[in-house]
């Protein structure tokens with residue numbers, strides 16, 4: 001029973017992986033699909049499982065040929081094309097650790113991440129190279145820059161390296177608990193943190209969520225609007241489909257509603273992964289239907305933020321498929337609480353995914369009774385090995401088998417979990433808790449509102465009260481009564497202390513590169529205005 005004690009999860013939900021284990025051998029060399037099946041469809045066309053296997057070996061050989069070795073880091077700033085899986089798995093097979101970087105970071109943040117992870121090599125999509133140009137010369141650990149895509153004349157290209165490297169590579173003799181890759185968390189409250197993940201976690205999430213919850217199979221064609229660099233997209237469009245021999249459609253550009261519909265129409269995916277705002281935006285155009293999109297959709301998933309009941313119901317009505325809302329995190333690699341086919345409760349994040357345990361605790365660490373708000377802690381087989389170089393945060397987040405999510409949750413009497421906002425954005429008005437998220441949801445239910453963000457602001461007396469920033473739908477004008485109307489709207493829905501005392505109408509809201517509202521930036525803006 002040592003595993004049970006060590007990690008706190010149920011043994012029957014574990015994959016029996018051998019001690020000596022390299023995830024790339026498991027996923028790529030031992031892929032269940034025949035070599036001529038299509039693994040990925042990207043802007044250049046179809047790429048088979050056979051193509052993938054030989055490219056993975058060639059990339060791994062090329063990295064070793066550049067002098068990189070076991071546990072060295074290779075940073076990836078790559079758009080979603082076939083090159084992404086080739087580099088990710090090629091590195092892992094060679095025992096080199098790929099670092100997936102968000103493709104929307106600023107030059108300053110790339111500088112920070114490349115120094116923080118001490119990458120010896122960077123593989124960058126040609127479209128993103130410009131953003132690295134000012135810093136490449138000064139990075140103390142970086143020795144190699146390789147470009148994916150069009151040739152820029154200065155740096156070697158991935159295609160060139162792959163063409164000359166051996167397409168036979170012996171796998172590094174890694175163990176299942178060794179660190180295989182890192183992700184950088186999107187940092188809605190500060191600088192990005194390196195999250196180190198183990199070889200076994202990829203297979204574990206594909207098993208628990210991809211197979212058990214979604215029931216993916218080889219005939220599925222998946223499309224994830226969330227990109228591969230994001231833990232959500234990495235599972236959705238790479239590990240889950242590869243595990244079952246399915247096909248993933250990759251988009252290297254921005255997933256605007258129009259582009260998403262084009263992909264639906266062209267590739268007829270059976271499984272779609274989105275975030276709540278995208279579902280809402282798709283619904284905003286009545287022309288978006290199964291007929292104009294994919295008539296084969298059988299599963300739709302939402303994560304990253306809580307999905308509202310309104311959007312879930314409207315989607316199901318129009319598309320005939322429920323949206324499965326689930327909460328995941330970079331630290332847990334993928335979704336650990338989820339709704340499931342045939343058991344959807346809109347407005348909730350569902351129940352624990354097999355293999356994961358969750359508990360909701362108060363400030364003293366004691367579990368709270370059903371219906372009471374507390375912080376959500378989760379334990380399971382894919383939790384990160386820890387942060388890199390962040391002892392304080394590491395100690396505060398990973399408590400033995402438990403990972404603190406930083407989220408407020410309640411569990412109802414039926415065992416379903418309900419999101420109540422981030423711990424760090426919560427505030428009190430006259431001793432009563434306000435979850436900005438709850439107020440935002442209430443405001444967003446008004447027909448004139450597209451999106452809202454709520455922060456705490458001090459009144460003349462120095463007491464905190466809710467302030468709302470609101471984006472109105474399309475042509476809506478800010479008329480005389482609108483502020484009062486929105487305030488009344490919230491008062492009718494929530495406890496009296498929760499309505500916004502101030503409302504500011506804005507054109508856009510500050511968001512992280514992965515689409516989360518940055519309330520800390522709104523607080524800063526509010527203080528200086």
Ligand code: 3UK
Pocket residue numbers: 185186230231232233302303304305306307325326327328329330331333334335349405406407419422514
């Ligand atoms: C929030 C949700 C309510 C929550 C992610 C699926 O989002 C992912 O990872 P991140 O590290 O953010 C984690 C935080 O995002 N959140 C995510 N999903 C939900 N809140 N309802 C949800 N359904 O605050 C959580 O702590 O960027 C999502 C799979 C893998 C992921 N990494």
